[in-house]
Amino acid sequence: MDTLILDDMPPQEPEHPRKGGIFTDKTREALANALEHHSSYEIGRLKMILALIWTYRWGYSTPTILDLVVGGNGHGNIASRLLKAGYIERFGIYLGSRFDALPRWITVLTPDGVREAEANVDHLVHHLHRHSGERIQRSNLVHDLRVQRFTLRNLSGAPFGNSCGHDEGYLFVPRKGVGKVVGFMSPAELGEVSLGSKLPDAVWLMPDGKRLAIEVELTAKWGWEFDITLERTVNLIRNDTYQGVLIVTRSKSIQKRYESAFAGGQPVRRWVKNLERKYVRREDEDSVIESRVADAISVVLRSDL
Numbered sequence: 001m002d003t004l005i006l007d008d009m010p011p012q013e014p015e016h017p018r019k020g021g022i023f024t025d026k027t028r029e030a031l032a033n034a035l036e037h038h039s040s041y042e043i044g045r046l047k048m049i050l051a052l053i054w055t056y057r058w059g060y061s062t063p064t065i066l067d068l069v070v071g072g073n074g075h076g077n078i079a080s081r082l083l084k085a086g087y088i089e090r091f092g093i094y095l096g097s098r099f100d101a102l103p104r105w106i107t108v109l110t111p112d113g114v115r116e117a118e119a120n121v122d123h124l125v126h127h128l129h130r131h132s133g134e135r136i137q138r139s140n141l142v143h144d145l146r147v148q149r150f151t152l153r154n155l156s157g158a159p160f161g162n163s164c165g166h167d168e169g170y171l172f173v174p175r176k177g178v179g180k181v182v183g184f185m186s187p188a189e190l191g192e193v194s195l196g197s198k199l200p201d202a203v204w205l206m207p208d209g210k211r212l213a214i215e216v217e218l219t220a221k222w223g224w225e226f227d228i229t230l231e232r233t234v235n236l237i238r239n240d241t242y243q244g245v246l247i248v249t250r251s252k253s254i255q256k257r258y259e260s261a262f263a264g265g266q267p268v269r270r271w272v273k274n275l276e277r278k279y280v281r282r283e284d285e286d287s288v289i290e291s292r293v294a295d296a297i298s299v300v301l302r303s304d305l
Helices: 027-034 042-058 063-069 077-085 111-118 138-154 223-238 252-261 291-295
Strands: 088-092 105-109 183-185 202-205 211-217 244-251 271-273 280-281 297-299
Touching: 027 077, 042 063, 042 105, 042 111, 063 077, 063 105, 063 138, 077 088, 077 105, 105 111, 138 202, 138 211, 138 252, 211 223, 223 271, 223 280, 223 291, 223 297, 244 252, 252 297, 291 297
Parallel strands: 211 244, 244 297
Antiparallel strands: 088 105, 183 202, 202 211, 271 280
């Protein structure tokens, strides 16, 4: 499959043409008015709203990511303004090893922040951990924040210019060889998972309306866990839930293994839970990966993940 572009698949009409973008109809109109009248106050206000919307949709974020969302340099200035205004609160993270890639702080919305965000979004999102950073699973932080950053890097359009100081166009502008992504959906926005499928790390909305499931793989899976991941990923295409799956990793060995496992004709080993809640094999329900499914799944290596 041609990575991200998916040219060999018929275009799909989006259910909500603008759903998933950074801007909502309300903020888009407000931005156009602020730019027309050169109102720095209104533009600053809109940047705060955009950072709130980003946090609202993902459930939590970091000062660095929020700054990049609004075209900053990653120094966390917008988060400081939101913190002072009482719209967000931050929680310190134990750094541990300097190689574990954990941020110093994570940010979540306060009740006032939730109200402000919900006044400016097109679709409401329910997060169990919205008001408490303590309820966020720390073991998933590195993975989930990489998904956020990778999504942000591939969004198209630069509403406040490309002022973050990266030659490759870090903010919203796709890098060379990567298709433009016009919007996204976070896991909390995806609703219930189809039977036998998995919840993607994110879904990207492409210019032609196709929906691309994103999977970030940082560590290798083995045994029944790998088999179940493979089956549920394959089912995302078999069930016609998405028009493509993009698996992204920093590991060449993971890339090679996944490319082999998701090739056409490869086995899909079936596992089910028994009455004791343990996974057992169901060899009579095994299948093979169809060519159309294999063509819809790409595994890419990204050192910047």
